[in-house]
Amino acid sequence: xxxxxxxxxxxxxxxxxxxxxxxxxxxxxxxxxxxxxxxxxxxxxxxxxxxxxxxxxxxxxxxxxxxxxxxxxxxxxxxxxxxxxxxxxxxxxxxxxxxxxxxxxxxxxxxxxxxxxxxxxxxxxxxxxxxxxxxxxxxxxxxxxxxxxxxxxxxxxxxxxxxxxxxxxxxxxxxxxxxxxxxxxxxxxxxxxxxxxxxxxxxxxxxxxxxxxxxxxxxxxxxxxxxxxxxxxxxxxxxxxxxxxxxxxxxxxxxxxxxxx
Numbered sequence: 001x002x003x004x005x006x007x008x009x010x011x012x013x014x015x016x017x018x019x020x021x022x023x024x025x026x027x028x029x030x031x032x033x034x035x036x037x038x039x040x041x042x043x044x045x046x047x048x049x050x051x052x053x054x055x056x057x058x059x060x061x062x063x064x065x066x067x068x069x070x071x072x073x074x075x076x077x078x079x080x081x082x083x084x085x086x087x088x089x090x091x092x093x094x095x096x097x098x099x100x101x102x103x104x105x106x107x108x109x110x111x112x113x114x115x116x117x118x119x120x121x122x123x124x125x126x127x128x129x130x131x132x133x134x135x136x137x138x139x140x141x142x143x144x145x146x147x148x149x150x151x152x153x154x155x156x157x158x159x160x161x162x163x164x165x166x167x168x169x170x171x172x173x174x175x176x177x178x179x180x181x182x183x184x185x186x187x188x189x190x191x192x193x194x195x196x197x198x199x200x201x202x203x204x205x206x207x208x209x210x211x212x213x214x215x216x217x218x219x220x221x222x223x224x225x226x227x228x229x230x231x232x233x234x235x236x237x238x239x240x241x242x243x244x245x246x247x248x249x250x251x252x253x254x255x256x257x258x259x260x261x
Contacts (some may be wrong), residue, residue: 007095017043072102073099073101074095074100077094117131118130120132120153131149132151133147134146134155134158136165137162139183145179146165156187158188160196166179181241182202182205183205184206184207189235191244198234
C-alpha cells in the first residue's frame with residue numbers, strides 16, 4: 001500500500017471510528033434514559049434473580065440440615081459403640097456408616113434469617129424461632145455469675161455446663177469463694193443431673209416436678225434416708241424438710257431459674 005493511499009485510508013478509518021463512537025454514545029444515552037445510568041439493559045430480570053437467590057438459600061439450608069442429621073447419627077452411634085466397649089477404629093467405622101445412612105426428617109426446619117435459632121415453645125404457648133437463655137444468678141446481689149444461649153428447647157442438659165461455667169467465671173474474676181447452695185427449677189431435673197450433683201461438692205436443690213404414678217414422695221421424718229431411695233425421691237424428700245423449704249423459697253422470690261448463694 002502506497003504512502004498516499006495509506007494517508008487517505010487512515011483519514012477514512014478515523015472518520016468511521018468517530019462515527020461509530022458517536023453512535024455508541026447515542027445508544028448509551030438512550031439506554032441510560034430507559035434503564036438507568038448503572039444498568040446495561042441486558043441484566044437478569046428481578047423476578048428471576050429473586051428466585052435464583054431463594055434456590056441458593058434453600059440448597060444451602062438443605063445441606064446444613066443434612067449435615068446436622070449426619071452429626072446426630074454419628075454421635076448417637078459413637079455413644080452406643082463406646083458403651084459396647086468398642087475400640088477407636090470400630091467407633092470410627094460405626095460413626096462413618098451411621099453418617100452415610102443418615103437422612104434428615106422430612107419435617108426438619110431451618111430459619112433462613114437466623115439459621116442457628118430453633119423452633120421453641122414460648123411462654124404464650126406458641127412456637128417461635130428463638131434461643132434458650134441460661135443464667136446462674138447470685139441470690140443476694142442478683143449478679144449474673146454465668147450466662148449462655150443454647151439451641152436446646154429444654155434446660156435439662158444445661159445444668160452441669162452452667163455450673164462449670166460459673167466455676168470458671170469465678171476463677172477468672174479472682175473470686176475464691178464459691179456458692180455453697182444451688183437452687184434450680186424443675187426444668188433441670190433428671191436422674192443423671194441429680195446423681196451428678198450428689199457426687200459433687202455443691203449442695204443443690206432442684207425442683208422435682210411431678211412424680212410418675214408409681215413413685216412416692218418420701219416423707220421427711222427424722223432418721224436416715226432409706227437406702228433404696230432413688231435420686232429423685234431423695235431430692236423430693238430434701239425439699240420437704242424445713243431447711244429445704246426455706247432454701248427453695250428463696251429461688252421462688254428470685255427472677256432466675258437457677259440461682260446460687
